[in-house]
Each structure stands twice: as structure tokens, then as C-alpha cells.
Amino acid sequence: MKLSIPFLLVICGTFSQISAKSSSRRREQDANGSMQCNVKRINGMVRPGQAAVPTQYICHDTEQIYNLSGDVKSFFEGEDTKSGNIEINVPYSAIEPDGNIAITNNEVSPINVTNRRKLYGTSITGKRKVLVVRVSNDNILREKVEQDEKKLYWDVFGDENNLKKVYKRCSGNKLKFVPATGYLVNRGVITVSPPQSVCGMNFKSVSNHAKAQLVGLNIDTDHFMYIMPDCADFEGAEAWGEMNGTDTWIPSRNGSVALVQVHEVGHNLGLGHSGAEYDDYGDKTCFMGAQVPWDDKGAKMCFNAGKLWSLGWYSKHHGSFKPDKYGVKANLIGIGEAQTRGGAVVKEKVIVKLSSSINKNASHLYLRYNNGKGPNQGVVGDKNKVVITQQYSRSSDSHIKAALGPGETYYGTNWDARGNTLVVKHCGFTKGSWGDSPRLASANIVAYVQGETSKNCSVFGNALVSNAIKAPDDSFPGTSSRDSDSDYNRHKSSVYDDSEPGSCVDIPGFYDAYGSDYNCAWYEQEEFLCTSSGSDVPNVNGLTAANACCTCGGGQYIVT
Structure with a gap:
């Protein structure tokens, strides 16, 4: 807007x-x-x-x-x-x-x-304008923003790693942040004078004062990034961002930090924090954590699987599965390969989403091959591993559950809040378009629920690369006997077989009774939409989201 x-x-x-x-x-x-x-x-x-x-x-x-x-x-x-x-x-x-x-x-x-049944975006793409509001009293050192307008333009839009460059690289040029325009706006940056007593003033109060001075300037923007003196009261934080909104607030000391810019505007886009065990900011694979270097240079990396799914940039390479219905196999490629060879790798997945078919209130698990190549070449953690992230809904905080190398296994006990154990195995690598080293290849995974479904690494046959980078067999080093072939055979039955279909797909062309905007991609944005007002009203074909959309427990299954 x-x-x-x-x-x-x-x-x-x-x-x-x-x-x-x-x-x-x-x-x-x-x-x-x-x-x-x-x-x-x-x-x-x-x-x-x-x-x-x-x-x-x-x-x-x-x-x-x-x-x-x-x-x-x-x-x-x-x-x-x-x-x-x-x-x-x-x-x-x-x-x-x-x-x-x-x-x-x-x-x-x-x-x-x-309450409003407002349309969620199915993907966040296009061009968005950013106004950098420099709230500075340049005559008083303590109340001055260190960066001048030229420096802020360069640090937000111009240099190698900043708000504009990160989102452009990570989206494959699908999302572009550009300078806002308007009277007195200098390449996306405008300076306004703060009130006399800015030091100690709450950051929201400072931005209200600045906003009042912008009235009448006919400024065309989608986002406001307020850069203000360090002496303003940020209530113990290094910056603030508005969830699914327009405003960010950053002190001068962090105004040029690429991580802070990308992170706070990420909140504007609806992204929650990215954490690890015991640390809400501990995810080293994602800008929505806080582990990237806190400087102008930052790191050349992107976002975790849950966040990328929410942003929708690689929706053609999404895979949504219910491993308690059928065993899952998938070949994961990095986002760089999807950008350069998207049309040639139509069956490969950038992100795999694992959900319970019964308990819709359970958190989802998102899997991504954290390939240290292309736009993600500088990722600071878990490089070239299959990273498993837990996230409940589109704007929820996420947490890393595991990072798997070849031959490693994740056991998700009570993953569906029903006492069942989910098993995810990294079966090894397949030679990718950029070569067959672990850094360049694509990763193969299987997933199943113990005692209910099954899937074995042998389904990949001889496609795995040399023994140096593949799991030698299905009895992985360092894992329990539950991974043995005999255990696999014990769980296998005539009902749950590797030949059964395993990938859920939405009913093509479905949209609900409210119109074509409300399709399965819309329902996928947040779990609660499956039970939102109007979701139970059949459309002209007698279908609801619960019938047609995988997210809501419907859809149809195809052979993987």
C-alpha cells in the first residue's frame, strides 16, 4: 500500500x-x-x-x-x-x-x-519504496545522527550488502526495495529536526514528531525507516520493527548495520524471530536471528526454510507432506540453483514442509538444504547441511531443531503432540548442476513416522554420489538400531508402502465462496485461516478449504 x-x-x-x-x-x-x-x-x-x-x-x-x-x-x-x-x-x-x-x-x-478478513499476500514480491527518515540535530553532537544523507543512501541502497541487496539476491530479483520519492527527499533519505529534548525521549515519540514534519511533502513510500540519535530511549533494544506494518526504528549506531536493516524490515514483511535452543535469536542461518556480524559488511546469506516459505519466492519448489500418512522422499536444492536452473529442476524442492494430518494445531517442520553457494555463500552457520526449522504459522518465531550432514538422523519425539516420533534422514548427496562436492551438490532426505509409515534411503538407488559424501547404507553411524533395515521392514505394511503416493497437492483451481483471491495459497499463509470466518462456506463446486487445500487437511496425494 x-x-x-x-x-x-x-x-x-x-x-x-x-x-x-x-x-x-x-x-x-x-x-x-x-x-x-x-x-x-x-x-x-x-x-x-x-x-x-x-x-x-x-x-x-x-x-x-x-x-x-x-x-x-x-x-x-x-x-x-x-x-x-x-x-x-x-x-x-x-x-x-x-x-x-x-x-x-x-x-x-x-x-x-x-476484525477484518483481510487478504494475506501469497508471496511478497514486487517493488517497495523505503523512506529513510534521518531525525537529527546536526548542531548538537549528542543529538546528531552520525551518518549524513549520502552515507545513509549508500548504506541502505548502494553498497554490497544492505537492505536492498540482500532482499534482491535472496528473492532472485523478485523483491526490490528502492528509494522513496517526494519533496526534500534526497535519494530516499530526508532529514528532519528532532524536538529540543530528544535525549531520553521514547523512540516512538521521536518518530511521531518526525511524521508530523513530513505532512505536506507528497512523499510516496511503503516503509518508514527512522534513524535517530543514540541518546533516544530504545527501551533496552538495539532496534524495533513493526509486524506486518510499515515502520522501523533504528539508533544511529546501528543505522548502517546490514543485519539490523534486513531484520527490522523483515518484521514489516511479517517475519518473526529465528532462534535456536535456549536462544530466541540463535539461528545462524537466517537474518531474523542476530548471529550475523553487526557491521556494515554483514554476511552474504539469506533466511531459513520457514521464513522462505512464508515469503513465497520459491513456491514452485515447495513440497508439502504429511509423513504420518505416507513416507516422504525429496531431493533438496539450494536457492542459488533454483534461481539459475529453476525450469530444469522442476521436481526438486527448495523447501519441504512436514505437517501432521490429524493435529492441525501442531507446529510445522520446514527442511532446507543450506547450500553455501550463490546468494547464500556467506552463511555463518550449518553450511551445506539440511537444516530443520520448526515454525507454527507465517508470522511466528521459528527455532532450529536439527542440522543434518550426510548419514545423520533427526528424531522428533512427540512431533505432532500425539506421542509419535518423526524420523528425518539425510541420505547423502546427488550430483548437482554445480558439481558433486558437498558444497555444490543437492541433498536427499527421507521422512516417516515410526510405527505408522516408512521410507528408506534405498529409494534413491545409485543416484547418490561417491561414498565420501553419502550415507553408506540405511544404518547410519551414531544412530540407534531403530534405523536398521529390519526395523524398517517391521514398520512396513501393505497399507504403508514405498509405492504409495506421498506428496499432497491442492485441488487445482480451488477458491472459496468469497472469490478467486481466497485460494489455497491464501489459506497456506496462516494455520488459523483454515477455521476463519467464511472458511466453512462451500463454493460453487461444493468445496471448502478443508476439502481442497493440503494446509487445511484436504487436497489429494500423488506419487513422489
Whole structure:
């Protein structure tokens, strides 16, 4: 959505003064009136080793950001606050003089929630404009943003590794961030003066002041990146980003850090954090972690499997499977090979998604070959391994469950919250278009649920490369006897056989009763959409998402 500011309105002073004047004016116009604003969650980023900061809630209207305080979680219980699709109607009398909206509880609060069945994007592509707002008092050293406009342009759009270059490389040129345009905008960057007492002022208050100064400049942008003095109050975080929104807030010390730019705008795109065991930012394979070098250079890498699935750039190479129905086999290629040879590798997968066919509330597992080649050549962790990531829904945080080399096995105990154990095996490599070394080849995996289904590495036959980089047989070194062929044969039955179909595909051409926009790709964005309002209404062919879409438990199975 393009954002433009067509009217001239100059408001000076602190956030409290701006908020008080705005609220006062409204009350004078209609003492019993109300305003509508859009609820957003904002996530704070910290460096490795720093204590995490709690998620905050804000509300946007056409003029400013309001802070939501009080019993916010209870008030929005059962609502998808990550989506950015929730609106609330707020009486002017409920807005405090400092612009704060105090939430009590949903029984006594005068604030009403309005849900919208808003369309989710099936993939995040196209061209998006970014306005870098440099909030700086250049006459006072402490209140000055270190980077001038030329430096910020170069660091965000120009040099080798930045917001623009990372998303362009990782998407295969499908998503492009370009400089915003407008009066006084210098190649995507504009400087505005902060209030007199910016030091110690909350970062949201600083951006409200800056936003007021942008009115009337006819600025065409999709995203606002506020770079402000280090002395502003960031509440213990190194930066903040709005989930499924437009705004990011970064102190000057991090304004040129590629990781911070990519990470915070990733929140705007709906991406949650990427963690590992005991560390919510511990994923070294993904920009939504915090393990990339904190400098201008950063690292030449991309995102984990769950995040790439959500972004939709490689949807032609997605594979959605229910391993508790049928054993799974798949050949995983790196994103670089998909970019250069996409038409020649139609059967290979960039991402495999494993889901329970029975428990739709269980988290999904996403598998990706973390090939250290092409756009991912500088990945800082688990290079050339099959990385297994757990993620519940499109905007959820993710966590690495395992990183498998050739011959290694992952056991997901109680993976479906029903007591069953999922087995994923890295069977070895197949020679790829870039050669047959582990760094260049593609990876073969099988997956099944113990006692219910089966699949054996022998299904790949002689396609595996030399013994140096393949599993010698199905009894992998370092794994338990559960992986032996005898165990495989014990689990195998006439019902679950390697010859059975194993890949779920959506019913072609399905869309629900609300129109062609609401197809299986739309339902795939978030699990809760399968039970959302209207999902149970049959379309003209008598089908619902539960019949037609793999994500919702429907679809049809084909031979893999």
C-alpha cells in the first residue's frame, strides 16, 4: 500500500504535546466521538547475549502512533495481533494526554475490536519504496545522527550488502526495495529536526514528531525507516520493527548495520524471530536471528526454510507432506540453483514442509538444504547441511531443531503432540548442476513416522554420489538400531508402502465462496485461516478449504 501525505499540517513540540493537541482538537469537534486505529505488534532486537525485550503493542491512525498499555494480551486473547489486521474503535475520552491508550479488559473497556478478513499476500514480491527518515540535530553532537544523507543512501541502497541487496539476491530479483520519492527527499533519505529534548525521549515519540514534519511533502513510500540519535530511549533494544506494518526504528549506531536493516524490515514483511535452543535469536542461518556480524559488511546469506516459505519466492519448489500418512522422499536444492536452473529442476524442492494430518494445531517442520553457494555463500552457520526449522504459522518465531550432514538422523519425539516420533534422514548427496562436492551438490532426505509409515534411503538407488559424501547404507553411524533395515521392514505394511503416493497437492483451481483471491495459497499463509470466518462456506463446486487445500487437511496425494 502506497502511503502519501497530501495535506500541510505543522505540529511542533514533544510527543506529549502533539498527542495532547491532537486529542484536544478532536474532543472539541465531538466530545462523544471516537477514532479508529490499526493495532500492530512491534518487536525489539537485541545483540547476542543481551536480555530479550518484551513485545509492545501500538495503534496507528492517520496522524500518529498511540502506545497501548495495560492488560493488552488478555484484551486481545484469541485475536491474531501479529497479522496487523485488527482495528479498534477508541473513544476520544480514553486517550490520555500523553497519547497513551490504556487497555483494561474486554468486559469493561469502552474500546471495541473490529476484525477484518483481510487478504494475506501469497508471496511478497514486487517493488517497495523505503523512506529513510534521518531525525537529527546536526548542531548538537549528542543529538546528531552520525551518518549524513549520502552515507545513509549508500548504506541502505548502494553498497554490497544492505537492505536492498540482500532482499534482491535472496528473492532472485523478485523483491526490490528502492528509494522513496517526494519533496526534500534526497535519494530516499530526508532529514528532519528532532524536538529540543530528544535525549531520553521514547523512540516512538521521536518518530511521531518526525511524521508530523513530513505532512505536506507528497512523499510516496511503503516503509518508514527512522534513524535517530543514540541518546533516544530504545527501551533496552538495539532496534524495533513493526509486524506486518510499515515502520522501523533504528539508533544511529546501528543505522548502517546490514543485519539490523534486513531484520527490522523483515518484521514489516511479517517475519518473526529465528532462534535456536535456549536462544530466541540463535539461528545462524537466517537474518531474523542476530548471529550475523553487526557491521556494515554483514554476511552474504539469506533466511531459513520457514521464513522462505512464508515469503513465497520459491513456491514452485515447495513440497508439502504429511509423513504420518505416507513416507516422504525429496531431493533438496539450494536457492542459488533454483534461481539459475529453476525450469530444469522442476521436481526438486527448495523447501519441504512436514505437517501432521490429524493435529492441525501442531507446529510445522520446514527442511532446507543450506547450500553455501550463490546468494547464500556467506552463511555463518550449518553450511551445506539440511537444516530443520520448526515454525507454527507465517508470522511466528521459528527455532532450529536439527542440522543434518550426510548419514545423520533427526528424531522428533512427540512431533505432532500425539506421542509419535518423526524420523528425518539425510541420505547423502546427488550430483548437482554445480558439481558433486558437498558444497555444490543437492541433498536427499527421507521422512516417516515410526510405527505408522516408512521410507528408506534405498529409494534413491545409485543416484547418490561417491561414498565420501553419502550415507553408506540405511544404518547410519551414531544412530540407534531403530534405523536398521529390519526395523524398517517391521514398520512396513501393505497399507504403508514405498509405492504409495506421498506428496499432497491442492485441488487445482480451488477458491472459496468469497472469490478467486481466497485460494489455497491464501489459506497456506496462516494455520488459523483454515477455521476463519467464511472458511466453512462451500463454493460453487461444493468445496471448502478443508476439502481442497493440503494446509487445511484436504487436497489429494500423488506419487513422489
